Amino acid sequence: MNKLNIAVVFGSRSAEHDVSIVTAIVSIIKPLELTGDYNVIPVYISKDGNWYSDNKLKDINAYSGDKLTSLLSHLKPISLGFSNGLQIIQSGFSKKSINIDLVFPATHGTHGEDGELMAICEMANVAYVGCDVRSSSVAMDKVLAKQVIQSSGIDITKYVAFSKHDFLKDATTSLRTINSELTYPVFVKPAHLGSSIGITRVKESKDLENAIEVALHYDDKVLVEEEVSNLVEVTLPILGNQELTPALLEQPMLHAEDFFDFDTKYLRGGKKGGKGKSSSGSQGYSIIPAKLPKDLYDKAEATGLRVYKALGCSGIARVDMLIDTKTNKVYFNEANPLPGGLYAHNWNKAGMTNIDLVTRLVELAIERKAERDSVETVFKTSYLSQFK
Amino acid sequence: MISKFLNLYKPQFFTTITYMLQSSEYDPIKYLQWFWHTQDFGKVRNRGSLKKTKAARLILLATYLLALLFIALGIFFIYQWHFHELMGGLEFGIAFLLGYPVIIANLVIVPLFLGKIILISPRNNRKILASEKIFANFKGEKIAIVGSYGKTSMKELLMTVLGDHLKIAATPGNKNVPISHANFAFNLKGDEEILIIEYGEGAPGDVELFARITHPSRAIITGLAPAHLDKYKTLDAAGKDIFSVANFVDENMVMVNNESSETHKYLKPNYKTYDYHQVMGWKIDDIKVKLDGTSFTMTKDNASLKLISHLIGKHHVGVLALVAALAMEFGMSSSEIVSAIAETRPYEHRMQPYKLHNAWVIDDTYNGNIEGMRVGTELLAHLKAKRKIYVTPGLVDQGEENKNVHEKLGELIAKANPDMVVLMKNSVTEHIKTGLHKGQYKKKLIIEDNPLRFYKNLDQFVAEGDLVMMQNDWPDQYK
Numbered sequence: 121m122n123k124l125n126i127a128v129v130f131g132s133r134s135a136e137h138d139v140s141i142v143t144a145i146v147s148i149i150k151p152l153e154l155t156g157d158y159n160v161i162p163v164y165i166s167k168d169g170n171w172y173s174d175n176k177l178k179d180i181n182a183y184s185g186d187k188l189t190s191l192l193s194h195l196k197p198i199s200l201g202f203s204n205g206l207q208i209i210q211s212g213f214s215k216k217s218i219n220i221d222l223v224f225p226a227t228h229g230t231h232g233e234d235g236e237l238m239a240i241c242e243m244a245n246v247a248y249v250g251c252d253v254r255s256s257s258v259a260m261d262k263v264l265a266k267q268v269i270q271s272s273g274i275d276i277t278k279y280v281a282f283s284k285h286d287f288l289k290d291a292t293t294s295l296r297t298i299n300s301e302l303t304y305p306v307f308v309k310p311a312h313l314g315s316s317i318g319i320t321r322v323k324e325s326k327d328l329e330n331a332i333e334v335a336l337h338y339d340d341k342v343l344v345e346e347e348v349s350n351l352v353e354v355t356l357p358i359l360g361n362q363e364l365t366p367a368l369l370e371q372p373m374l375h376a377e378d379f380f381d382f383d384t385k386y387l388r389g390g391k392k393g394g395k396g397k398s399s400s401g402s403q404g405y406s407i408i409p410a411k412l413p414k415d416l417y418d419k420a421e422a423t424g425l426r427v428y429k430a431l432g433c434s435g436i437a438r439v440d441m442l443i444d445t446k447t448n449k450v451y452f453n454e455a456n457p458l459p460g461g462l463y464a465h466n467w468n469k470a471g472m473t474n475i476d477l478v479t480r481l482v483e484l485a486i487e488r489k490a491e492r493d494s495v496e497t498v499f500k501t502s503y504l505s506q507f508k
Numbered sequence: 509m510i511s512k513f514l515n516l517y518k519p520q521f522f523t524t525i526t527y528m529l530q531s532s533e534y535d536p537i538k539y540l541q542w543f544w545h546t547q548d549f550g551k552v553r554n555r556g557s558l559k560k561t562k563a564a565r566l567i568l569l570a571t572y573l574l575a576l577l578f579i580a581l582g583i584f585f586i587y588q589w590h591f592h593e594l595m596g597g598l599e600f601g602i603a604f605l606l607g608y609p610v611i612i613a614n615l616v617i618v619p620l621f622l623g624k625i626i627l628i629s630p631r632n633n634r635k636i637l638a639s640e641k642i643f644a645n646f647k648g649e650k651i652a653i654v655g656s657y658g659k660t661s662m663k664e665l666l667m668t669v670l671g672d673h674l675k676i677a678a679t680p681g682n683k684n685v686p687i688s689h690a691n692f693a694f695n696l697k698g699d700e701e702i703l704i705i706e707y708g709e710g711a712p713g714d715v716e717l718f719a720r721i722t723h724p725s726r727a728i729i730t731g732l733a734p735a736h737l738d739k740y741k742t743l744d745a746a747g748k749d750i751f752s753v754a755n756f757v758d759e760n761m762v763m764v765n766n767e768s769s770e771t772h773k774y775l776k777p778n779y780k781t782y783d784y785h786q787v788m789g790w791k792i793d794d795i796k797v798k799l800d801g802t803s804f805t806m807t808k809d810n811a812s813l814k815l816i817s818h819l820i821g822k823h824h825v826g827v828l829a830l831v832a833a834l835a836m837e838f839g840m841s842s843s844e845i846v847s848a849i850a851e852t853r854p855y856e857h858r859m860q861p862y863k864l865h866n867a868w869v870i871d872d873t874y875n876g877n878i879e880g881m882r883v884g885t886e887l888l889a890h891l892k893a894k895r896k897i898y899v900t901p902g903l904v905d906q907g908e909e910n911k912n913v914h915e916k917l918g919e920l921i922a923k924a925n926p927d928m929v930v931l932m933k934n935s936v937t938e939h940i941k942t943g944l945h946k947g948q949y950k951k952k953l954i955i956e957d958n959p960l961r962f963y964k965n966l967d968q969f970v971a972e973g974d975l976v977m978m979q980n981d982w983p984d985q986y987k
Contacts (some may be wrong), residue, residue: 151968244541468865473971505901 124221131165134229145180145227147461151474170197178284206244223248233458234260241391247489249481250435251457252272259455262311262343269452276299305347310339350446354410356424357463367470371410408469423450515550516609522571525613528559536617578608632687639690643722649702655730657877659706669831669848678704712741715749719756726761727753731768733877734909750765783827788833818853823883865967867974873981885924894973901932901982918943928952932959
């Protein structure tokens with residue numbers, strides 16, 4: 121039986137470019153190759169937006185220092201073909217074209233995780249792993265996600281949102297709205313970014329404007345939301361299309377003031393002090409499973425699964441929630457349609473090997489495509505006859 | 509194909525053949541067998557590297573100089589043919605230039621062979637004869653440890669338990685050949701109370717020779733299994749050699765591992781046996797085995813010892829009990845023995861447990877015999893885990909028993925019924941598969957044709973709740 125050609129796409133013009141490289145090479149390419157069942161083709165999108173494909177891009181060492189610049193200077197960017205599917209076309213004396221059977225996205229953040237890459241796959245009618253266009257774009261917009269979730273009857277924290285245009289036009293009104301509707305401390309976040317980039321915790325109103333400007337440096341939409349008291353933050357990775365499999369509820373931090381910014385999360389292993397049993401993970405500091413009373417654990421898990429369904433997620437996603445341990449209320453925080461490192465450390469703790477994880481994701485992608493293919497989208501009409 | 513051929517002409521080729529010599533312990537036959545079945549010299553050193561000893565440096569230098577000489581000769585002959593019409597010059601020249609790597613790789617054993625006969629063997633023989641007098645005059649206890657397996661573990665356990673309370677010397681590392689014993693004798697301080705001498709059997713007559721030289725007062729026979737059968741040919745030949753040590757000590761000073769069924773036909777009434785039921789009059793019970801250690805109780809008359817060790821596996825109980833009983837005989841108190849046994853820990857690559865990615869792995873890759881495999885598979889069956897994985901390449905040096913041993917291994921694995929079996933692909937894989945089939949193993953079987961890649965990426969194959977038993981290793985020189 122012929123092996124499937126799987127293109128793992130990573131990098132991209134995104135603030136999470138570097139995280140994406142690690143996700144692709146460590147969490148996806150390596151276990152896929154170890155199965156021996158697939159031809160794994162790396163597709164790297166550089167920061168300037170060029171697409172490259174070469175086996176040397178599978179080596180994490182190729183990305184350190186000046187090595188990447190040197191490597192890319194010897195490669196020609198690829199182009200994509202859409203002839204009865206998706207092809208990767210290498211330019212050169214003899215154009216080499218590889219048919220892609222499945223795309224495995226690993227492009228975190230903008231121009232990738234937000235549905236743009238998924239859209240290309242949909243247009244090319246090729247199977248791809250993870251959330252589809254619709255759920256990806258909704259999940260990656262924190263404001264839109266909150267609106268969808270709220271309408272599904274799931275609790276969310278109080279928030280105010282506005283665009284860059286509106287803030288620049290009339291900052292005073294935006295600030296006044298925040299001060300009147302929300303209680304400090306608040307979190308100011310770019311609406312479309314992940315990996316805790318551009319997020320500021322604001323304790324007093326005098327610091328609010330600066331925090332908004334930081335967020336608007338990265339995005340054209342801002343979300344300001346209230347902090348939850350008596351907070352326990354949890355996250356739940358989930359796998360599945362229709363039938364869902366949750367991993368373990370993970371507790372990434374203990375105190376609200378210890379929230380992780382990008383630097384702490386990825387560069388310093390998430391260690392900001394604190395008590396409790398640590399477990400290695402992409403953040404390097406978390407309790408798995410979260411230490412909660414059983415009924416609260418079950419409530420949070422059930423909420424996470426409802427969120428996954430409400431957003432229309434498929435393949436894999438991660439749902440972040442905030443728990444007020446005094447009132448036992450579980451609030452939706454955000455959804456991540458392409459978890460960093462696939463959150464393999466959590467799946468591992470739940471008893472799923474890295475190899476099983478990527479294999480299952482490939483199966484889910486194929487299942488979803490088969491389902492979509494069974495739906496008729498092209499049919500004859502008489503619409504054009506009026507122009508005869 | 510072309511890159512494999514070109515590997516012969518890279519400078520690293522000579523490092524590779526030196527490494528092959530070193531790994532074969534400079535045994536010309538083993539080296540040549542390995543050389544002639546290697547297809548890609550570029551991959552030989554994937555799992556190991558050359559240790560730059562004096563001998564290795566000398567060989568490397570000699571091969572480089574020979575290479576330069578051959579290349580120069582090749583060029584000379586072609587020059588002579590071209591400019592002076594030397595007949596056959598072209599053919600000789602090309603032969604030297606193309607053939608020098610293979611010629612040198614085979615020539616290099618000649619000085620080794622000659623050196624062994626002319627220099628090394630006579631010098632060693634003189635030393636061995638001199639050491640015999642040292643052993644004969646030693647008045648303390650001399651414990652010979654003999655067997656197909658478990659010798660080094662027994663020696664190290666005795667050292668660990670007795671070492672803090674008694675003056676002990678033991679043959680170092682895995683140095684268990686006559687010249688090593690001789691060197692050991694010459695390095696004794698003279699105040700030792702007990703000598704522990706590990707006998708490495710490799711060929712018929714070895715054990716008898718060791719016993720003649722070292723004059724043991726006590727012998728521990730750790731077990732008999734098909735091992736090193738490339739020289740012994742049959743298990744019976746190995747058994748006879750191992751039990752020949754009993755001819756040099758009083759019969760009631762011979763202690764035999766009763767759990768090794770192959771030893772039973774060589775037992776005599778006065779020999780003392782040990783196993784997980786009894787040893788030297790001590791009764792053993794209340795055995796508990798967990799991943800963090802093994803515990804049991806031994807009782808004799810009114811004395812009782814509750815022992816806990818970090819070693820894992822029921823197969824350690826008889827050995828630990830023997831060591832405790834000997835310690836008692838040599839004058840250690842009960843509390844000293846309990847504390848000393850509590851210090852015993854797994855040795856590297858011998859039933860050594862460690863955590864990997866939330867899974868437990870038991871590294872038993874230094875195991876090299878079917879008895880050890882039986883113990884490992886039984887332990888795997890006994891321990892609780894969400895998912896059990898068994899990994900092995902099989903056993904080397906099984907001689908005529910190769911097929912039977914590996915089919916037996918397959919059956920043992922099937923009996924343990926792990927959720928997944930990973931076999932490293934080599935010449936014995938099909939025999940193991942036959943055994944698995946006979947044992948009606950129905951779960952997941954993986955044949956891995958890149959062992960290095962598997963071991964290096966083991967973390968990708970395991971998760972929380974998994975228990976992996978890895979037994980034995982398959983050195984590069986074996987097919």
